[in-house]
Amino acid sequence: MRTVLRRPDFRLLFAAMVASMAAESILLLAxxxxxxxxxxxxSMAGATVFAVIAPMAFAPLMGWVVDRYRRRPFFTAANLAAAALLGPLLTVRDRSDVWIIYLVAALYGLSSITVAAVLNGLIRHLVPADLLADANGALQTVRQGLRLVGPLAGAGIYAAVGGWLLVTLAMGGFLAAAAVVGLLPADESTPPEPGRRWPAGVGAGLRHLVREAALRRALVGYGLGSLVMGFTESLIFAYVDLGLHRDAAFVGVLVMVQGIGGLIGGVLSAAVVRRLGELGTLAAGVTFFGPAALALAYPRLWLGVVALLLAGVSLPLTMVGLHTLVQRWSPPALLGRVTAASKAVISGPQAVSIGAGALLVGVFDYRLLFALVGVVTTAAGLYLWRGRGLTPPGAGPTRVPRPRRPLDGERPHPVRVRPLDRFGQVSRGARRGAA
Incomplete structure (x- = not known):
């Protein structure tokens, strides 16, 4: 992680993302x-979360838009837009203005999809292939750290001062991110036109996910796990109430424990990718969630602390494995659409899972549901682990691609067989010969 942070260009992006993620962390719960x-x-408070998630249906379209423009100026514009769309919140006064909060939440959800899609392309543009996992791990470490303090800080600011200060601070974070990224060197070329027929161009990211074996397995396995992982959003309250016999506020303590595990997982994630490869890391992250859920089916505080630490470790491993996989195994011209499509495919089951968990916890014993989560996520992790050979440790595909019809947004080119180094990249000798 220290190696990638020594790069001046990535340090600027890292500083921008810290500002952006800090704004996000204080805003959503508040x-x-x-x-x-x-x-x-x-129920109306819970609908705010749904308003943020609902725009995920437009993710493929936003990915198509992202792929039409250079990453750095688009990232700057997206953060400026995020700051501007928060402005209407300053007009909220009473119950009749709640629709403004819902509208802003939905627009912010759309903005977050866009920023995620352009961020993957910007990281790939700035960072060498062998440091992608380090870059993703550094960002996940910060994200997990902010989850420890950001939501509570945002709720505290709202309770103490009111919404106006919260909105002002969040707007400042997005403006700072836009300003810092604006300092990056403008050395990008204009991307190729992503297909003349826009419906076909929008679906190109999803088609690539289906065609590429490693990405296909990642989404099937992680999607299966996501179908039950969301249950825990409701089950944790039943665990604290019925199992530990404590007040609901104790959930905050367990969330903090999970955040500590997230910090550990973020720090270790790059090393795990180098050791296991992208699919292996994703498999480890999903599998770790299994025993954590099974442990929560047996309500003992010490066991719950261990389980929440393990669940915290699993999240950054999952995210770093998936993000690095998408970055390394997608053509640059398609990266925005592939990122957006992968978020849509994964977030859909997660949203259904959260809603289903809220219903099921009122019908079935929470311990039985935790056991179900544990069994399904362990099975999903093992499915991913069996495919880890598709992404051996290194910096990307080590096989010579077969000739194929170019995807939307790619320029056709002849396939040339050249020797690859240990990172899966064309060796220096081959590059000199080609020159």
């Missing part, structure tokens, strides 16, 4: 608290 305060309704 919006739901704001709605609860104005309406007194738990």
């Amino acid at each position: 919006l739901a608290v704001w709605v609860k305060d104005l309406t007194g309704s738990d």
Whole structure:
């Protein structure tokens, strides 16, 4: 991780993302608290989270838009837009203005999809292939750290001062991110036109996910795990209430324990990718969630602390493995669409899982549901582990690609067989010969 942070260009991007992620971390929970305060309704507060997730249906379209423009200026524009769309929140006064919060939440969800799609392309543009896992690991470490303090800080600011300060600070974070990324060297070329027929261009990312064996296995395995992982959002409250016999506020303590595990996983993730490869790392992350869920089926505080630490470690391993896999195994011209399509495919089951968990916990014993989560996620992890040979440790594909019809956004070129070095890249001698 220290190696990638020595690069001046990545340090600028890293600083921008810290500002952007800090703004995000203080904002999301506080919006739901704001709605609860104005309406007194738990369901209306929960609808705020749905408003953020709902725009995921437009993810493939946003990926197509991202692939039409250079990454650095688009990232700057996306953060400026995120800051601007928060402005209407300053007009919220009473219950009749709740629709403004929902609208801003939905627009922010759309913005976050866009930023995620362009970020993957920007990281790949700035960072050598052998340091991609380090870059993703550094960002995940910061994200996990901010989850420890950001949501509580945002809720505290809202309770102490009101929404206006919260909105102002979040806008400042996005503006700072835009300003810092604007300092990056403008050395990108204009991307090729991503297909003349826009419906075909929009679906190119999903088609690439289906065609590429490693990406296909990643999404099938992780998607299977996501179908039950969301149950835990509701089950953890039943665990604290019925199992530990503690107040609901104790959930915050367990979330903090999980955040500590997330920091550990973020620090270790790059080393795990180098050791196991991208699919192996994703498999480890999903599999770790299995025994953690099984342990929570047996309500003992010491066991719960161990389980939440393990669940915390699993999240950054999963994210770093998946992001690095997408970056290394996707053509640059398709990276925005592939990133957006992968988020849509994964977030859909997660959203269904969260809703289903809220219903099922009222019908079945929470311990039985935790056991179900543990069995399914372990099976999903083992499925991913069996495919780890598709992404051997290194910096990308080590096989010579077969001739194929170019995907939308790619320029056709002849396939040349050249010797590869240990990172799966064309060796220096071959490059000199080609020159």
